[in-house]
Structures are given as C-alpha cells and as structure tokens.
Amino acid sequence: MALWPRVLRAQAAPRIVIVGGGFAGGACARALRAADDKLAITLVEARATYTAPPLSNGVLGGIRALSQQEFGYDRIAAAGIEVAIAAATAIDPQAKTVKLSTGDALPYDRLVLAPGIELKFDGIKGYSEAAAEQAPHAWTADAKQFELLRSQIAAMADGGTVAIVAPANPSRCPPGPYERASMIAHYLKAKKPKAKIVILDAKDTFTMQRLFLKAWQELYPGTIAWKSLSDGGNVASIDVAKKSIETDFDAYEYAVANVIPPQRAGKIAQLAGVVDRTGWCPVDPVTFESSLQKDVHVVGDASFAGSMPKSAFSGLIEGKLAAAAIVRLLKDETPNAAHLASNCYSVVAPDYAISIAGEFAPLNGEFTEVDNSIRSSPLDAPPAVRAADAKKAEAWFSAATKEIFG
Ligand SMILES: Cc1cc2nc3c(=O)[nH]c(=O)nc-3n(C[C@H](O)[C@H](O)[C@H](O)COP(=O)(O)OP(=O)(O)OC[C@H]3O[C@@H](n4cnc5c(N)ncnc54)[C@H](O)[C@@H]3O)c2cc1C
Incomplete structure (x- = not known):
C-alpha cells in the first residue's frame, strides 16, 4: 500500500x-x-489567430496581403496539443x-x-494605448494595428510626411523599423511620389545601416530621412491630436505616425x-x-x-x-549545449532583400557571438544577390510557419 x-x-x-x-x-x-x-x-x-510579424512590412508596401500573415491553431490542436484560447x-x-x-x-x-x-507606452510622453489608436505601433501580433497603419498611409495626401519613431536597443527585430521605412517608401513611390518619410531614432547606429542607406539612395532617392540620436532624432513627446512630434532639437508635423515605443x-x-x-x-x-x-x-x-x-x-x-x-x-x-545560427532578412523592395547572419554559443552563462561569425550581405552586389535573399526570406517564412502552424 x-x-x-x-x-x-x-x-x-x-x-x-x-x-x-x-x-x-x-x-x-x-x-x-x-x-x-x-x-x-x-x-x-x-488570440485565436496569430498575425506573424516577419514580412508584415510587405503589407504596408502593398506587396503582401494581411491574410498571408495569419495563422490559426487547429493543426497544433490536431497534432495532440491541448490549445486553450x-x-x-x-x-x-x-x-x-x-x-x-x-x-x-x-x-x-x-x-x-x-x-x-x-x-x-509610458516611454514616450503623450503616447499611450489610447494614442496608439491614432498613431499605431503595429509592433505586436495584433492585426488591427497593422490594418490601421496600412489604411492611414493609403488615406494620407500626397506630399505628407510619415514619421517612424524607432526605439533604442534592445528591442524586437532590430532591422524592423528600417525595413518598414523601405516598404512604405516602395508604396509611396508608386502612389504618392511627393510624400516623405522621416525616421526619428533613439539610436546613433542601426543594424545593416550601410546596406539600408545605400538601398534607399538607389531605390528611393530623397524620400527617407534618418535622424539619429545625436542629430536630434530622440523623441521627447508626441501630440496625436495636433499630429506633431517634438524631438530633443526639433518639431515635426506628420500626416501618419508609426510609433514603436521601448519594450x-x-x-x-x-x-x-x-x-x-x-x-x-x-x-x-x-x-x-x-x-x-x-x-x-x-x-x-x-x-x-x-x-x-x-x-x-x-x-x-x-x-x-x-x-x-x-x-x-x-x-x-x-x-546538451547548442551552437546556434541566426539569420535576419530585410526586404527593401520586391526582389531586393539584405541579410545579416551570425553564430552564437553559450559562454559564461549567456549566448555570445562566435568570433568573426557576423556576416551581412555585401555592400555592392548584383541584383541577382538581392533577389536571391528575397527568395530566401520567403522560403524561411514559409518553412517556419509550416513547422509551427502546419
Ligand atoms: C514589423 C516586424 C517585422 C519583423 N520581421 C522579422 C523577420 O523578418 N525575421 C525575424 O526573424 N523576425 C522578425 N520580427 C521579429 C519577430 O516577429 C519576433 O521576434 C517574434 O515574433 C518573437 O516571437 P515570440 O514567440 O517571442 O513572441 P510573439 O510572436 O509576440 O508571440 C507571443 C504570443 O504570446 C501571446 N501572449 C502574450 N501574453 C499572453 C498571455 N498572458 N496569455 C496568453 N497568450 C499570451 C501573444 O498573443 C502572442 O501570440 C519582426 C517583427 C516586427 C514587429
């Protein structure tokens, strides 16, 4: 007994x-x-439906549908996992x-x-959950925020300014704000060629910076201005009623603001x-x-x-x-301890992506970059290289979402 x-x-x-x-x-x-x-x-x-953020900037660029980002949990449940929504x-x-x-x-x-x-939300004066209904972040798996930002960009007048507020590190998807600027620029180039984008950044440098700046010059000349922290990019406050942003040095009027707060x-x-x-x-x-x-x-x-x-x-x-x-x-x-590889793609235009890859291993209690393992796409590369990276980004997304939700 x-x-x-x-x-x-x-x-x-x-x-x-x-x-x-x-x-x-x-x-x-x-x-x-x-x-x-x-x-x-x-x-x-x-949530009953997951809105996957990778490639979602393509929705803002008009090159993907939001439905391509959405996944349900039926197949996970069918695999023998209890799902509680x-x-x-x-x-x-x-x-x-x-x-x-x-x-x-x-x-x-x-x-x-x-x-x-x-x-x-309290990381930026004047911003709040309620303010995000007017100046969306579109930075979580919340489809309404993506749809709001997309519809605001579609509705704005030609000649207006889209302000993107980019956070300091560490934050989700370090290249994300710059991929987003690229995709919005792609949309504006075709639909509102007089419109501009300003990125107000809480950082002085960002990942794949030289690659992004070069691509913007090639593809969207004069459309995207990047204001670094030292150049007065750090946002002090936003007034969503007046559609204005104050930075440490300047004030900006905007037509659409995408505010990505600290996290x-x-x-x-x-x-x-x-x-x-x-x-x-x-x-x-x-x-x-x-x-x-x-x-x-x-x-x-x-x-x-x-x-x-x-x-x-x-x-x-x-x-x-x-x-x-x-x-x-x-x-x-x-x-078992593992040696990891990471690869991040950013789609700058259809058939044009750049990437950064690295290897990491546990050392002294945390994942540390393996020496000399960080590699970004070459700065000068023929279109075929950029197109191949764009295909790899799609292939990764499709394999990853199939592995989880398929
Ligand atoms: C615009 C954008 C583009 C991106 N592009 C890329 C890219 O190209 N490649 C890439 O690798 N990464 C990209 N990322 C980053 C990537 O989306 C995130 O790193 C990734 O989603 C993190 O996965 P996660 O499972 O930790 O969190 P999430 O994907 O946010 O999932 C968390 C889930 O937990 C649920 N949840 C939270 N709290 C609770 C609770 N209390 N109870 C129940 N459920 C809860 C949420 O509803 C959500 O579904 C991008 C991000 C953004 C915003």
Whole structure:
C-alpha cells in the first residue's frame, strides 16, 4: 500500500504548460510533441489567430496581403496539443499553476513562457494605448494595428510626411523599423511620389545601416530621412491630436505616425517573477530555464539570450532548444549545449532583400557571438544577390510557419 501513490506518480504524464503561441511558444509545443508523445502539453494563447510579424512590412508596401500573415491553431490542436484560447492572468510558481482568464487554473510540472514583448507606452510622453489608436505601433501580433497603419498611409495626401519613431536597443527585430521605412517608401513611390518619410531614432547606429542607406539612395532617392540620436532624432513627446512630434532639437508635423515605443518582456513574465531590472528574463543558455524561478523556462523575445537578436528566427530555435532540454530534464538526463545560427532578412523592395547572419554559443552563462561569425550581405552586389535573399526570406517564412502552424 505504501508504494501505491509513488507508482501513480511515476505513471502520470508530466504536464507542460506553454504560455504564448507565437514563433517561440508554438515551436516549443510542436518540438515537445514530436519528442515525446506521452507528455501532457497545453498551449495557452490569448488570440485565436496569430498575425506573424516577419514580412508584415510587405503589407504596408502593398506587396503582401494581411491574410498571408495569419495563422490559426487547429493543426497544433490536431497534432495532440491541448490549445486553450485564453489569456494567462497569473502564475503561482510555488503551487505551480497558471490562472486563465476563463477562471481555470492549469497545474504544471514545467512551465514555458513565450509571451513576446510588452510595449512601454509610458516611454514616450503623450503616447499611450489610447494614442496608439491614432498613431499605431503595429509592433505586436495584433492585426488591427497593422490594418490601421496600412489604411492611414493609403488615406494620407500626397506630399505628407510619415514619421517612424524607432526605439533604442534592445528591442524586437532590430532591422524592423528600417525595413518598414523601405516598404512604405516602395508604396509611396508608386502612389504618392511627393510624400516623405522621416525616421526619428533613439539610436546613433542601426543594424545593416550601410546596406539600408545605400538601398534607399538607389531605390528611393530623397524620400527617407534618418535622424539619429545625436542629430536630434530622440523623441521627447508626441501630440496625436495636433499630429506633431517634438524631438530633443526639433518639431515635426506628420500626416501618419508609426510609433514603436521601448519594450520589455511580456506582462505575464513580470507577474511570474522572472523579469529582472533590465526588463527582460535572464535564462540559462542551455535549458532556457529562468535564473529567477525554478521549473519555469522563458523563450523568444521575452528572454535575455545574450547577443542573440530578438527575432522570430531566434525564437523558433530557442523554443526547440528549450523543448529538447525539458525532455532530457524530465528523464534526469543532462541537456546538451547548442551552437546556434541566426539569420535576419530585410526586404527593401520586391526582389531586393539584405541579410545579416551570425553564430552564437553559450559562454559564461549567456549566448555570445562566435568570433568573426557576423556576416551581412555585401555592400555592392548584383541584383541577382538581392533577389536571391528575397527568395530566401520567403522560403524561411514559409518553412517556419509550416513547422509551427502546419
Ligand atoms: C514589423 C516586424 C517585422 C519583423 N520581421 C522579422 C523577420 O523578418 N525575421 C525575424 O526573424 N523576425 C522578425 N520580427 C521579429 C519577430 O516577429 C519576433 O521576434 C517574434 O515574433 C518573437 O516571437 P515570440 O514567440 O517571442 O513572441 P510573439 O510572436 O509576440 O508571440 C507571443 C504570443 O504570446 C501571446 N501572449 C502574450 N501574453 C499572453 C498571455 N498572458 N496569455 C496568453 N497568450 C499570451 C501573444 O498573443 C502572442 O501570440 C519582426 C517583427 C516586427 C514587429
């Protein structure tokens, strides 16, 4: 009789709860399912439809439809993963439960948090969740924000200015604001050739800067002005009623403003107690287990994964690595350290993309760039090279979304 409860415990399938069904959480759920068909896996996701951000700037450029970015969770459920369309509202790491907006509480043996980012609306004076209804950020998996920005650009008069407010690092998708400027310029070139774009930046340099600046000169001469931090680009305040922005040095009137505020880890990570003073979640680079809470793993943009960029490409790999580590930990085996590759594409025009790739490995507790591994596209390259990168960007997106949602 004394052995009976222990036998029951040994037979019970370990329960893994994953919060967030984007690139990181979705990849983790699929990899766990593929690795072990006995695990009880629940994916908690607030929205029934995921709007994937990679390539979404193409929607603003008029070269993609929003529907090409949208994915549902039916195939994930069909693969044998319990899908709960609900928001996780609280986590009790001692009782090991996740509370949902439905009132249910899910017990877990291991929890994976993949909530992406939270926008710091108070990071810019005059900006707020309400102001984002007039000056959209379009920076999360929220389709309404993309649609709002797209329709504002379509409705603006020729000759108007689109202001893009770009955040300091670290933030989601470092090349994203510049890819966005390129795609909007592509649209304006055909539809509103007198319109201009100004990027008001909280940074002095940005990734693939020389490649972007060269491409803008070639493809959109005179359309995009980039104001760096030192050149007065840092935004002090916005007045969405007056459609004006004040920077440290100047004032700008705009027709459309796309405000990308500073960011931190998604709110549920804060509620779980896995966020540190930086606003992000420190993790072990082998298991992605939180350094602050046992049996809680954090993957994707919410985690602080050393020099790994906050990208869907990284999130997908992190989700898979965490899954592999969890499977081994549940068997009391030592997880394997991995050497990672990251590749980020930016589409500057149809058939014209640039990219930056790098390799990363765990060193002294965090992912560190492997020496001399960062490579960007060549500055001078024939059109065929740019066109090949554009094809690779599409191919990656299609393979990644198929792996998760297909
Ligand atoms: C315009 C743009 C272009 C980009 N282009 C690229 C690119 O070309 N290549 C690339 O690699 N990356 C790109 N990125 C970055 C990429 O989109 C992110 O790095 C990636 O989405 C991060 O994945 P994630 O799973 O961590 O977060 P997300 O994709 O944001 O997913 C998080 C999910 O968690 C859910 N969630 C959050 N909190 C809760 C909760 N409490 N309860 C339930 N569900 C919750 C959200 O609804 C969401 O679905 C781009 C980003 C933007 C904005």
